[in-house]
Amino acid sequence: MEQKYEGLPRAELKLDGRRVTRSAVANDWGLQLLWVISRDGKQIATANARPDAGYEHPDKMPGSYEIVLRMWKYVDYKKAADGEFTNSKFIDVSNKVTYRI
Amino acid sequence: MLNIGNEKLPLCSGHGPSRRSFLQVGSAGLVGLSLPNLQRAEAAAAKLGKKDTIGNCITIFLVGSPGQNDTWDMKPDAPAEIRGKFKPTATNVSGIQICEHFPLMARMMDKIALVRSLHHKTGATHENGQRWMMTGHDFNADSVKPHVGSIVSRVFGSRGDLPANVILPGPIGNTGAGPLHGQTAGHLGSAHEPFFLNSDPALPNFKVVDLEVPKGESASRLDARKRLLEQVDELQRRTESLSTQMHDASYERAFRLLTSSEAKRAFDLDSEKVEQRDRYGRNTFGQSCLMARRLIEAGVRYVTVNHFDTVFGQSCWDMHADGGSLNNSYLDYERHLCPQFDWAYTALLEDLDQRGLLDNTVVAVVSEFGRTPRINAKGGRDHYPSAWTNFLAGGRIKGGQVIGSTDKIGSRPNDSPVEPPQMIASIYKAMGIDLDTTMMPGPGDRPVRLVDAEPIGKLFT
Numbered sequence: 216m217e218q219k220y221e222g223l224p225r226a227e228l229k230l231d232g233r234r235v236t237r238s239a240v241a242n243d244w245g246l247q248l249l250w251v252i253s254r255d256g257k258q259i260a261t262a263n264a265r266p267d268a269g270y271e272h273p274d275k276m277p278g279s280y281e282i283v284l285r286m287w288k289y290v291d292y293k294k295a296a297d298g299e300f301t302n303s304k305f306i307d308v309s310n311k312v313t314y315r316i
Numbered sequence: 317m318l319n320i321g322n323e324k325l326p327l328c329s330g331h332g333p334s335r336r337s338f339l340q341v342g343s344a345g346l347v348g349l350s351l352p353n354l355q356r357a358e359a360a361a362a363k364l365g366k367k368d369t370i371g372n373c374i375t376i377f378l379v380g381s382p383g384q385n386d387t388w389d390m391k392p393d394a395p396a397e398i399r400g401k402f403k404p405t406a407t408n409v410s411g412i413q414i415c416e417h418f419p420l421m422a423r424m425m426d427k428i429a430l431v432r433s434l435h436h437k438t439g440a441t442h443e444n445g446q447r448w449m450m451t452g453h454d455f456n457a458d459s460v461k462p463h464v465g466s467i468v469s470r471v472f473g474s475r476g477d478l479p480a481n482v483i484l485p486g487p488i489g490n491t492g493a494g495p496l497h498g499q500t501a502g503h504l505g506s507a508h509e510p511f512f513l514n515s516d517p518a519l520p521n522f523k524v525v526d527l528e529v530p531k532g533e534s535a536s537r538l539d540a541r542k543r544l545l546e547q548v549d550e551l552q553r554r555t556e557s558l559s560t561q562m563h564d565a566s567y568e569r570a571f572r573l574l575t576s577s578e579a580k581r582a583f584d585l586d587s588e589k590v591e592q593r594d595r596y597g598r599n600t601f602g603q604s605c606l607m608a609r610r611l612i613e614a615g616v617r618y619v620t621v622n623h624f625d626t627v628f629g630q631s632c633w634d635m636h637a638d639g640g641s642l643n644n645s646y647l648d649y650e651r652h653l654c655p656q657f658d659w660a661y662t663a664l665l666e667d668l669d670q671r672g673l674l675d676n677t678v679v680a681v682v683s684e685f686g687r688t689p690r691i692n693a694k695g696g697r698d699h700y701p702s703a704w705t706n707f708l709a710g711g712r713i714k715g716g717q718v719i720g721s722t723d724k725i726g727s728r729p730n731d732s733p734v735e736p737p738q739m740i741a742s743i744y745k746a747m748g749i750d751l752d753t754t755m756m757p758g759p760g761d762r763p764v765r766l767v768d769a770e771p772i773g774k775l776f777t
Contacts, residue, residue, distance in 0.1 A: 219518060247655045
């Protein structure tokens with residue numbers, strides 16, 4: 216039986232200085248969970264958010280930083296010629312937090 | 317051909333249903349069960365007085381098989397086409413590294429014993445490996461060997477109303493080379509066939525079909541029907557053979573399952589805290605692992621969780637990256653398979669440990685084979701039975717160690733080679749079963765050893 220993923224995962228982010236912490240993920244699908252870090256609107260890094268509930272991005276270059284939690288949403292395993300999934304994708308599962316350096 | 321649920325019953329040529337078929341259909345209808353599970357319902361009484369002294373086992377079967385170089389036997393110093401795309405990460409045991417995509421498992425390595433020198437010498441189909449790792453034998457249709465859980469069921473019997481041997485969420489289906497997956501009772505008979513859940517515990521409306529009283533039936537009407545069934549069976553008993561009586565015992569067992577509040581409680585995932593269900597992962601595999609813990613807690617002796625039931629057309633461990641129906645790739649491992657396994661497996665170990673169940677519950681993670689040390693032209697890896705890694709935790713297993721190793725490219729065992737029957741023997745020993753004093757009935761009821769191998773001694777020292 217193909218695995219079904221029902222409902223939507225959701226977590227709450229809080230910021231303390233540059234350190235972001237997350238709540239437990241409600242309705243957690245158990246798939247890849249990433250911290251996604253952007254600076255001035257451009258994604259600059261990702262990090263595995265499974266091991267720990269807190270994260271501090273080491274980059275101190277001046278700019279406006281935004282962090283959000285993203286989880287893999289499996290729909291099916293179909294892929295394009297370049298090997299990337301066509302229907303499955305990452306989705307945001309939290310609020311966004313921002314800080315400025 | 318007559319169909320009852322998914323079961324096809326043969327008709328006598330030109331003469332309608334046989335009496336045997338009629339009785340089977342009638343009995344199944346009376347208790348409202350689908351015939352496959354009805355016949356598989358465990359029914360034999362315990363054989364030995366020491367039945368409650370042994371532990372339990374949860375076996376997680378990774379259908380499709382992960383590559384050893386990409387998971388639990390990494391080769392970071394090998395060339396790129398050997399070492400693959402993932403990096404190793406340190407664990408909480410000095411000197412043991414595993415793939416970066418198992419970060420939670422890495423923190424529990426002190427509970428886990430990796431066996432890195434597994435190999436077998438028969439074919440490279442999924443079914444060869446399934447038979448080896450589910451029964452300790454490879455075999456053909458003329459000599460089907462019983463699933464380990466069926467052996468435990470036959471030798472030690474069940475506790476309470478629940479079957480001794482359960483497979484979640486359903487049987488292995490099409491994996492390419494025939495129907496012999498090693499998940500049947502073989503010569504031990506229908507009373508020891510695994511009980512298959514046959515539904516997805518992650519679905520919001522999840523129900524166990526065989527625990528549902530048929531629509532329109534009240535409990536009293538069901539009782540009346542049972543009494544009628546007993547009268548029919550009594551007549552049948554007077555006229556038919558021992559094997560018929562075994563079926564009767566199965567029906568009785570099935571009826572007990574259907575009416576058992578204990579069974580209903582065990583299968584009721586809604587009684588778990590929401591946070592606990594999230595911790596296992598809201599997916600088929602995660603909720604099956606949670607169900608496995610509930611069943612062990614309720615008295616089931618052996619639970620197998622199949623992580624996927626096919627290798628075709630869906631995300632699974634069979635990473636050929638062929639661009640067609642076997643198109644799993646590194647992206648499936650990184651985003652879906654490794655995180656899903658890591659999340660559910662560590663939840664299971666934690667949960668068992670916190671409930672005091674890990675010391676008497678073996679958790680075995682097994683697969684059919686390894687994958688080719690060299691990445692293929694399309695970026696995947698193909699079947700490779702000459703070397704792979706599986707692992708054990710819980711029961712009497714000493715965690716935090718590695719048994720065996722492979723050569724520099726993960727192509728063959730370097731030391732302490734281990735064959736599948738030794739893993740099965742080790743599972744028995746870790747459950748507390750003494751292989752020197754415990755026998756089972758072989759074909760023709762001749763007593764035979766549970767498996768023709770010795771446990772891996774280092775796992776227990």
